Amino acid sequence: xxxxxxxxxxxxKIEFIESIYTLIFxxxxxxxxxxxxxxxxxxxxxxxLIGFSGCLLCGKKCLNYKLGxxxxxxxxxxxxxxxEILNSHVEISILLILLTVVFIxxxxxxxxxxxxxxxxxxxxxxxxxSVLSFP
Amino acid sequence: MFLSILSCLLTQVLVRRLRWNSVKxxxxxxxxxxxxxxxxxxxxxxxxxxxxxxxxxxxxxxMTKVEISWISTSFIIGVLFWLFFxxxxxxxxxxxxxxxxxxxxxxxxxxxxxxxxx
Numbered sequence: 092x093x094x095x096x097x098x099x100x101x102x103x104k105i106e107f108i109e110s111i112y113t114l115i116f117x118x119x120x121x122x123x124x125x126x127x128x129x130x131x132x133x134x135x136x137x138x139x140l141i142g143f144s145g146c147l148l149c150g151k152k153c154l155n156y157k158l159g160x161x162x163x164x165x166x167x168x169x170x171x172x173x174x175e176i177l178n179s180h181v182e183i184s185i186l187l188i189l190l191t192v193v194f195i196x197x198x199x200x201x202x203x204x205x206x207x208x209x210x211x212x213x214x215x216x217x218x219x220x221s222v223l224s225f226p
Numbered sequence: 227m228f229l230s231i232l233s234c235l236l237t238q239v240l241v242r243r244l245r246w247n248s249v250k251x252x253x254x255x256x257x258x259x260x261x262x263x264x265x266x267x268x269x270x271x272x273x274x275x276x277x278x279x280x281x282x283x284x285x286x287x288x289m290t291k292v293e294i295s296w297i298s299t300s301f302i303i304g305v306l307f308w309l310f311f312x313x314x315x316x317x318x319x320x321x322x323x324x325x326x327x328x329x330x331x332x333x334x335x336x337x338x339x340x341x342x343x344x
Contacts, residue, residue: 133260133278135260135279139256139257140253142249142252146253161249163249164249168325171323172319203290204333204337205288205303205330205333206286206329206330207326208326209327211323212323212326216319216320217320217323220320
């Protein structure tokens with residue numbers, strides 16, 4: 092699957108590693124927020140906590156990935172309010188992959204605009220929600 | 227509206243003065259206000275859930291990179307965010323993303339307006 096992906100998209104080795112990192116951080120941010128919400132924590136508190144800890148985590152040299160904190164914060168937004176529409180892990184996985192793709196493709200668009208991360212999360216959840224609710 | 231402006235300004239202050247990462251600043255502002263609201267809720271039984279949403283969303287708008295006159299810019303973006311939060315946010319699904327989307331709309335409106343008026 093990885094070979095097909097690399098052949099189809101034709102990314103360089105660095106870009107490929109970056110996209111894998113993005114996917115890992117997306118999963119990390121999403122699932123940690125999702126579990127906090129499942130444990131009946133306030134959804135906004137969960138998202139802020141995960142965003143803050145993501146910043147502390149990505150500041151360390153061992154995980155010196157530039158966009159790490161942004162990816163974690165973005166995926167934590169996506170985790171708010173998806174409990175009602177996503178029921179299985181397959182659906183969640185599709186959401187995470189789509190979120191990663193949208194994040195990577197919009198990396199150089201609207202740089203420095205506040206709310207960009209939220210918009211990415213909104214677009215992704217809206218697409219998945221619309222597809223799943225389609226009769 | 228006051229909370230929206232305050233949150234936006236506070237995030238900008240943390241980013242510009244303390245040189246914090248914008249994500250860290252936004253999350254810190256939300257956590258700070260969450261603590262304050264929890265205290266208010268437990269002491270005076272005030273429902274603060276909507277206020278927290280305003281603070282959270284306005285802190286996204288405050289993450290915007292502003293080169294000049296950041297105080298007035300943050301002020302205007304804060305007001306615009308409040309307008310979008312009042313008129314657009316209730317019609318959008320998926321809370322987390324919708325707040326960010328409202329913030330993005332307010333920043334985009336500000337940028338377009340500033341280009342038109344200059």
